[in-house]
Amino acid sequence: MHPFRSLPSIDALVSLVAPLTPAPRSLIVSVSRTVLADIREAGLAVDGATCVARVVGALNQFLTPTLRPVLNGTGVLLQTNLGRAPLSDAARAAMQAAAGGVSIEYDLTRGSRGERNRHLSPLLALLTGAQAGIAVNNTAAAVLLILTALAAGREVIVSRGEAVEIGGGFRIPDVLRQSGATLVEVGTTNRTYVRDYEAAITERTAMILCVHTSNFRQMGFVHTPDKHELAALAHRHGILLVDDIGSGALVDVARYGLSAEPQVPDHVAAGADLVCFSGDKLLGGPQAGLIVGNTACIERLAKHPLMRAVRLDKISIAGIHATLLSYVMQRAEAEIPILQMMATSTDALEQRARTLQHHLGAPWDVRATTSTIGGGALPTDTLPSWALVLPCRHPDAISASARTLNPALVGRIREDSFWIDMRSLMPVEDSHVLLCCQQLAYDSNVS
Numbered sequence: 001m002h003p004f005r006s007l008p009s010i011d012a013l014v015s016l017v018a019p020l021t022p023a024p025r026s027l028i029v030s031v032s033r034t035v036l037a038d039i040r041e042a043g044l045a046v047d048g049a050t051c052v053a054r055v056v057g058a059l060n061q062f063l064t065p066t067l068r069p070v071l072n073g074t075g076v077l078l079q080t081n082l083g084r085a086p087l088s089d090a091a092r093a094a095m096q097a098a099a100g101g102v103s104i105e106y107d108l109t110r111g112s113r114g115e116r117n118r119h120l121s122p123l124l125a126l127l128t129g130a131q132a133g134i135a136v137n138n139t140a141a142a143v144l145l146i147l148t149a150l151a152a153g154r155e156v157i158v159s160r161g162e163a164v165e166i167g168g169g170f171r172i173p174d175v176l177r178q179s180g181a182t183l184v185e186v187g188t189t190n191r192t193y194v195r196d197y198e199a200a201i202t203e204r205t206a207m208i209l210c211v212h213t214s215n216f217r218q219m220g221f222v223h224t225p226d227k228h229e230l231a232a233l234a235h236r237h238g239i240l241l242v243d244d245i246g247s248g249a250l251v252d253v254a255r256y257g258l259s260a261e262p263q264v265p266d267h268v269a270a271g272a273d274l275v276c277f278s279g280d281k282l283l284g285g286p287q288a289g290l291i292v293g294n295t296a297c298i299e300r301l302a303k304h305p306l307m308r309a310v311r312l313d314k315i316s317i318a319g320i321h322a323t324l325l326s327y328v329m330q331r332a333e334a335e336i337p338i339l340q341m342m343a344t345s346t347d348a349l350e351q352r353a354r355t356l357q358h359h360l361g362a363p364w365d366v367r368a369t370t371s372t373i374g375g376g377a378l379p380t381d382t383l384p385s386w387a388l389v390l391p392c393r394h395p396d397a398i399s400a401s402a403r404t405l406n407p408a409l410v411g412r413i414r415e416d417s418f419w420i421d422m423r424s425l426m427p428v429e430d431s432h433v434l435l436c437c438q439q440l441a442y443d444s445n446v447s
């Protein structure tokens with residue numbers, strides 16, 4: 001007999017599935033069609049009950065969010081694939097509160113239209129020493145907006161050592177082309193001097209663009225010019241100096257034993273007309289591109305038509321505002337998770353790992369390890385850390401089953417063991433980690 005003779009009709013299948021799911025009929029029909037088509041294509045002989053089970057399974061999968069909470073046990077603090085910076089309680093609360101109607105572009109005093117930009121500009125100015133600030137979707141959008149609004153049809157001078165790729169397809173030469181500006185590369189890969197920039201300035205030059213080489217380091221015979229000198233050069237010639245500093249720390253991360261990372265106020269003080277940086281890297285807020293600088297330049301950005309396409313939404317504005325407020329009130333290290341993760345002592349991490357191990361017992365173990373910053377920041381730096389470790393015969397299988405838990409637990413595989421680094425986890429997550437680990441130990445015993 002032909003195998004497809006046993007397949008139910010769409011109508012029959014839908015009426016069998018409907019009582020088993022809250023999904024609307026139209027969705028059941030659509031998923032049933034796909035499931036039957038897959039079965040036919042595979043040439044399988046499948047009975048009616050199996051068809052029903054497959055449709056119910058496919059519906060469950062369709063209705064389950066793919067964006068799931070994850071416990072970050074990777075030891076990479078700003079894991080881009082896991083959403084970078086975890087947010088402070090204040091930022092979470094502010095974002096929740098902004099979910100309904102808010103005065104995003106409404107002046108409650110006058111009862112008339114208000115400026116979207118007024119929410120963040122004063123805080124950004126206070127914290128960075130710039131005259132004004134503005135927020136867009138991410139730093140890639142910030143660079144595109146700056147180049148489009150201030151340099152389209154003109155030339156932009158970039159050091160050969162800074163015409164870089166940041167990751168996720170963000171390449172400075174490509175963004176420049178997209179903006180309608182022309183890239184003029186100067187210097188060499190490892191050494192660029194002020195005189196190289198000066199020699200490239202023509203009447204077509206709009207700006208000098210500096211880009212922090214966030215995700216790699218050049219060492220040895222390297223020279224990049226002093227930003228004060230570059231700013232003076234730009235202003236002598238009536239052109240702009242724009243500085244994309246990437247992470248944009250507002251605190252000195254050297255106090256956590258890390259290499260110096262550009263701090264926003266220093267780059268503003270050096271005389272750049274605009275400085276842009278990420279909201280969700282070392283700043284520790286939601287995804288955003290923050291731009292600070294002189295009022296004239298910020299106003300030109302605010303008025304440009306592209307601004308409408310890249311402006312930040314109300315929820316992220318609320319989250320960035322709450323995050324910046326932690327810095328203003330000098331409570332950043334106590335409130336912002338990424339700073340807490342960097343600041344936590346190795347002893348405290350060991351203690352947390354030992355407490356979890358105590359509850360779990362053997363074969364769980366506690367071992368020293370090292371964490372990294374990630375998110376394209378401080379690529380050569382590590383921080384000492386402690387991990388909860390499960391020695392096991394099949395760490396791949398343990399790792400895979402950890403990813404199916406809810407919340408999912410993502411760790412690392414090393415030396416035939418599954419490692420959970422404590423530094424990239426928030427202390428409030430430890431109880432969830434414990435539950436996940438109990439489940440994993442059970443899985444590893446039965447497998």
Ligand SMILES: *Cc1c(COP(=O)(O)O)cnc(C)c1O
Pocket residue numbers: 138139140141166170211212213214215244245246247277278279288289375376
């Ligand atoms: C990370 C980074 C970007 C991109 O930032 P997003 O906010 O991810 O768009 C751009 N420039 C530099 C120098 C960076 O480090």
